[in-house]
Amino acid sequence: APEGATACRATAGARSRREAPAVPFGLQRPFARRKGAHLERLGKRVDVEPQPNGRLIARALRQLIEAGHRVIALIRDKSKAEGLKAFGVELSEGDITDKECMRLPMSEAEGVFHIAAWYKVGVPNSLLAERINVDGTRNVLELMRELGIQKGVYTSTLAVFSDTRGKAVDETYRHTGPWRSEYDRTKWLAHYQVALPLIEQGLPLVIVQP
Numbered sequence: 001a002p003e004g005a006t007a008c009r010a011t012a013g014a015r016s017r018r019e020a021p022a023v024p025f026g027l028q029r030p031f032a033r034r035k036g037a038h039l040e041r042l043g044k045r046v047d048v049e050p051q052p053n054g055r056l057i058a059r060a061l062r063q064l065i066e067a068g069h070r071v072i073a074l075i076r077d078k079s080k081a082e083g084l085k086a087f088g089v090e091l092s093e094g095d096i097t098d099k100e101c102m103r104l105p106m107s108e109a110e111g112v113f114h115i116a117a118w119y120k121v122g123v124p125n126s127l128l129a130e131r132i133n134v135d136g137t138r139n140v141l142e143l144m145r146e147l148g149i150q151k152g153v154y155t156s157t158l159a160v161f162s163d164t165r166g167k168a169v170d171e172t173y174r175h176t177g178p179w180r181s182e183y184d185r186t187k188w189l190a191h192y193q194v195a196l197p198l199i200e201q202g203l204p205l206v207i208v209q210p
Contacts, residue, residue, distance in 0.1 A: 121183075
């Protein structure tokens with residue numbers, strides 16, 4: 001798998017362990033049943049998709065599982081995700097650039113965490129970055145809408161603001177280019193041309209910017 005693309009270039013999910021059906025969790029696109037923690041304690045399923053940021057993903061997985069979720073991670077190569085099993089995560093092969101491969105694991109999810117992303121320093125132009133960060137995000141969020149999933153969290157980044165030259169900004173700030181990297185540019189496209197328009201159309205999605 002190319003560097004910067006997480007285990008399913010992002011797909012997986014989690015569910016409550018109280019005999020609830022399996023749900024995808026997603027780092028490379030995880031899904032999860034929500035049973036408390038991040039999405040109100042309703043014992044429902046939530047989907048999550050992880051990023052190359054291992055610590056962020058590990059914490060999300062741990063909290064979901066400690067809250068009683070059953071987690072299924074959809075990844076590109078199971079052999080590279082054995083560590084997730086230590087958390088009690090179930091693995092299913094897939095890729096967020098392939099929308100239909102996520103339909104079945106997401107079909108029973110009641111919540112989705114989209115954390116996956118392509119990230120590589122020093123690459124001037126990359127079609128892979130756009131396929132994963134932009135098209136992959138569109139695939140996940142459109143499926144969330146098509147399947148009627150009740151809540152989603154999309155992990156964007158402060159990099160969409162680029163260099164603010166020391167100025168403290170909030171969500172109302174809008175940088176329009178140029179961008180310092182392909183990661184920044186493609187995450188900007190995913191944030192402003194995919195996630196926000198879908199929210200405006202009624203998608204129950206929250207954007208976070210670590």
